Amino acid sequence: MKGLRRWEVWLVAGVVAACVALGVWLYLPRAAQGGAVALISVDGQERYLVALAEDGPSWSFSIQQETGKPVCFEVGPQGIRFSQVDCPDHLCEQMGWCLSPGNRAVCLPNRTFLAVYDRQELPNTEEARWITPQQPPV
Ligand SMILES: [Zn+2]
Secondary structure (H helix, E strand, O other), X not given: OHHHHHHHHHHHHHHXXXXXXXXXXXXXXXXXXXOEEEEEEEOOEEEEEEEEOXXXXXXXXXXXHHHOOOOEEEEXXXXXXXXXXXXXXXXXXHOOOEOOOOOEXXXXXXXXXXXXXXXXXXXXXXXXXXXXXXXXXX
Protein backbone atom coordinates (compact mmCIF):
# COMPACT_ATOMS: atom_id res chain seq x y z
CA MET A 1 0.00 0.00 0.00
CA LYS A 2 2.75 2.38 0.99
CA GLY A 3 4.73 1.48 -2.14
CA LEU A 4 1.73 2.09 -4.36
CA ARG A 5 1.23 5.54 -2.87
CA ARG A 6 4.84 6.42 -3.46
CA TRP A 7 4.41 5.20 -7.04
CA GLU A 8 1.34 7.42 -7.42
CA VAL A 9 3.21 10.42 -6.02
CA TRP A 10 5.98 9.89 -8.53
CA LEU A 11 3.44 9.55 -11.35
CA VAL A 12 1.78 12.82 -10.40
CA ALA A 13 5.15 14.52 -10.02
CA GLY A 14 6.16 13.20 -13.44
CA VAL A 15 3.00 14.50 -15.09
CA VAL A 16 3.43 17.89 -13.43
CA ALA A 17 7.07 18.05 -14.53
CA ALA A 18 6.06 17.13 -18.08
CA CYS A 19 3.42 19.87 -18.11
CA VAL A 20 5.90 22.44 -16.83
CA ALA A 21 8.46 21.35 -19.42
CA LEU A 22 5.82 21.57 -22.16
CA GLY A 23 4.76 24.99 -20.92
CA VAL A 24 8.33 26.24 -20.93
CA TRP A 25 8.91 24.74 -24.36
CA LEU A 26 5.77 26.44 -25.71
CA TYR A 27 6.61 29.71 -24.05
CA LEU A 28 10.27 30.04 -24.96
CA PRO A 29 9.96 30.36 -28.75
CA ARG A 30 7.31 33.04 -28.25
CA ALA A 31 9.54 34.99 -25.88
CA ALA A 32 12.40 34.77 -28.35
CA GLN A 33 10.43 36.05 -31.31
CA GLY A 34 11.65 39.17 -33.01
CA GLY A 35 8.38 41.07 -33.17
CA ALA A 36 6.23 42.25 -36.04
CA VAL A 37 7.42 42.78 -39.59
CA ALA A 38 5.65 44.65 -42.37
CA LEU A 39 5.94 43.25 -45.88
CA ILE A 40 5.25 45.67 -48.73
CA SER A 41 4.40 44.30 -52.14
CA VAL A 42 4.15 46.32 -55.33
CA ASP A 43 2.58 44.99 -58.54
CA GLY A 44 2.49 41.52 -56.98
CA GLN A 45 6.19 41.58 -56.20
CA GLU A 46 7.46 41.51 -52.62
CA ARG A 47 9.72 44.51 -52.26
CA TYR A 48 10.31 45.75 -48.73
CA LEU A 49 10.49 44.43 -45.17
CA VAL A 50 10.15 46.84 -42.26
CA ALA A 51 10.67 45.86 -38.62
CA LEU A 52 7.93 47.25 -36.36
CA ALA A 53 8.31 47.88 -32.65
CA GLU A 54 6.26 49.74 -30.10
CA ASP A 55 9.46 51.41 -28.93
CA GLY A 56 10.79 51.85 -32.47
CA PRO A 57 11.82 55.08 -34.17
CA SER A 58 9.43 57.31 -36.10
CA TRP A 59 10.38 57.75 -39.73
CA SER A 60 8.90 57.75 -43.19
CA PHE A 61 9.95 56.79 -46.67
CA SER A 62 8.79 57.00 -50.26
CA ILE A 63 8.86 54.14 -52.74
CA GLN A 64 8.31 56.37 -55.76
CA GLN A 65 11.89 56.44 -56.97
CA GLU A 66 12.26 52.66 -57.03
CA THR A 67 8.77 51.53 -57.96
CA GLY A 68 7.26 54.51 -59.77
CA LYS A 69 4.33 54.45 -57.31
CA PRO A 70 3.53 57.81 -55.68
CA VAL A 71 3.29 56.15 -52.27
CA CYS A 72 4.85 57.02 -48.92
CA PHE A 73 4.80 55.11 -45.67
CA GLU A 74 5.00 56.39 -42.14
CA VAL A 75 6.53 54.18 -39.46
CA GLY A 76 6.32 54.73 -35.71
CA PRO A 77 5.41 53.23 -32.35
CA GLN A 78 1.84 52.77 -33.65
CA GLY A 79 3.08 50.65 -36.56
CA ILE A 80 3.15 51.50 -40.24
CA ARG A 81 0.63 53.26 -42.46
CA PHE A 82 0.17 54.66 -45.93
CA SER A 83 0.74 58.41 -46.10
CA GLN A 84 0.93 61.05 -48.80
CA VAL A 85 -0.39 58.69 -51.44
CA ASP A 86 -1.37 60.02 -54.84
CA CYS A 87 -4.48 57.96 -55.53
CA PRO A 88 -8.11 58.88 -56.30
CA ASP A 89 -9.81 57.43 -53.22
CA HIS A 90 -7.20 57.65 -50.41
CA LEU A 91 -8.75 54.54 -48.86
CA CYS A 92 -5.27 53.26 -48.16
CA GLU A 93 -4.53 56.19 -45.87
CA GLN A 94 -7.86 55.75 -44.10
CA MET A 95 -6.98 52.15 -43.21
CA GLY A 96 -4.68 53.59 -40.57
CA TRP A 97 -1.89 52.02 -38.61
CA CYS A 98 -0.89 48.39 -38.97
CA LEU A 99 1.09 46.93 -36.07
CA SER A 100 -0.12 43.43 -35.22
CA PRO A 101 0.42 40.30 -37.29
CA GLY A 102 -2.58 39.94 -39.57
CA ASN A 103 -3.08 43.69 -40.03
CA ARG A 104 -3.32 44.63 -43.69
CA ALA A 105 -3.78 47.70 -45.83
CA VAL A 106 -3.83 48.18 -49.56
CA CYS A 107 -3.78 50.89 -52.18
CA LEU A 108 -5.55 49.27 -55.11
CA PRO A 109 -5.02 52.12 -57.60
CA ASN A 110 -1.26 51.81 -56.99
CA ARG A 111 -1.32 48.02 -56.59
CA THR A 112 0.62 48.40 -53.34
CA PHE A 113 -0.03 45.96 -50.50
CA LEU A 114 0.99 46.14 -46.88
CA ALA A 115 0.76 43.13 -44.56
CA VAL A 116 2.11 42.61 -41.05
CA TYR A 117 3.54 39.25 -40.01
CA ASP A 118 5.01 37.71 -36.93
CA ARG A 119 8.72 37.59 -37.74
CA GLN A 120 8.70 33.83 -37.15
CA GLU A 121 5.85 33.34 -39.58
CA LEU A 122 7.23 35.59 -42.26
CA PRO A 123 6.86 33.99 -45.69
CA ASN A 124 10.10 33.10 -47.41
CA THR A 125 10.82 36.27 -49.35
CA GLU A 126 13.97 36.39 -51.38
CA GLU A 127 12.78 39.35 -53.45
CA ALA A 128 12.10 41.69 -50.56
CA ARG A 129 14.85 43.56 -48.77
CA TRP A 130 14.98 45.07 -45.30
CA ILE A 131 14.73 48.82 -45.09
CA THR A 132 15.54 50.96 -42.06
CA PRO A 133 15.76 54.68 -41.29
CA GLN A 134 19.46 54.36 -42.18
CA GLN A 135 18.77 52.45 -45.39
CA PRO A 136 15.46 53.60 -46.87
CA PRO A 137 14.53 52.96 -50.50
CA VAL A 138 16.76 54.99 -52.80
ZN1 LIG B 1 -4.59 54.69 -52.16
